[in-house]
Amino acid sequence: MSIINYQFSIMFKSLLSNFLHLIYPHNCEGCGTDTLNKDSFLCAKCLYELPETGFIGVAENPLEKKFYGRIRFEQAGSGYYFNKHGLLQHLIAELKYKNNKEMGFYLGKLLGYQLLATNRFDEVEALVPLPLNIKREHKRGYNQAQLICEGIVSVWKKPIINDAITRIIYTETQTNKNLSNRWENVEHAFALTDDTKLKGKHVALVDDVITTGASIEACGTELLKVEGLRLSVLSVGFTS
Numbered sequence: 001m002s003i004i005n006y007q008f009s010i011m012f013k014s015l016l017s018n019f020l021h022l023i024y025p026h027n028c029e030g031c032g033t034d035t036l037n038k039d040s041f042l043c044a045k046c047l048y049e050l051p052e053t054g055f056i057g058v059a060e061n062p063l064e065k066k067f068y069g070r071i072r073f074e075q076a077g078s079g080y081y082f083n084k085h086g087l088l089q090h091l092i093a094e095l096k097y098k099n100n101k102e103m104g105f106y107l108g109k110l111l112g113y114q115l116l117a118t119n120r121f122d123e124v125e126a127l128v129p130l131p132l133n134i135k136r137e138h139k140r141g142y143n144q145a146q147l148i149c150e151g152i153v154s155v156w157k158k159p160i161i162n163d164a165i166t167r168i169i170y171t172e173t174q175t176n177k178n179l180s181n182r183w184e185n186v187e188h189a190f191a192l193t194d195d196t197k198l199k200g201k202h203v204a205l206v207d208d209v210i211t212t213g214a215s216i217e218a219c220g221t222e223l224l225k226v227e228g229l230r231l232s233v234l235s236v237g238f239t240s
Ligand SMILES: [Zn+2]
Pocket: 028, 029, 030, 031, 032, 033, 042, 043, 044, 045, 046, 047
């Protein structure tokens, strides 16, 4: 390529990028700056400030303590603290209520990098996204836990098993229910549909945010009916 062509090509690329930016603005979900990687939803500063739990690689962490005495599990871990009005809450809302599917993949990928950095979950053989009930999945068009799993396995290579367990009862939104009501609400909400893929496997059940852990407990209890299954638990967000 001649030098003139080269300069023209650089100029054209830069014009094209400015033009695309005008029609498809790409700004940080945290602070609004447009100085960020095109594959990222957060600029370097906001990503750094996203409150990492730092406990995914640690045994007896707060998520594990949440499940003590409730369910038999191998390891449990969450990537980030989920605080009311915090940045993660905003990102999760984008995923669940604003039809932003790429956000699920992005958050899953961030969790995947944390899993790569610890060896605590190395024995996990497959990921199981927490099933959404069919009615809500149809309304939303996707299961956010499935998207998170896809993001995780893009960096932490494991298969996803999403056709072995289903949610059978349409539960009301859980936001305003206390722990015991939530448990009654989800206790019989899950059913195995095909246990052959799960037999003898160590699987990690994955959800977006774990608050009371009632859904994980109910779904995990159903999964543990499978012969030889070992259960671990993973989530992007954690709240106490
Ligand atoms: Zn930012």
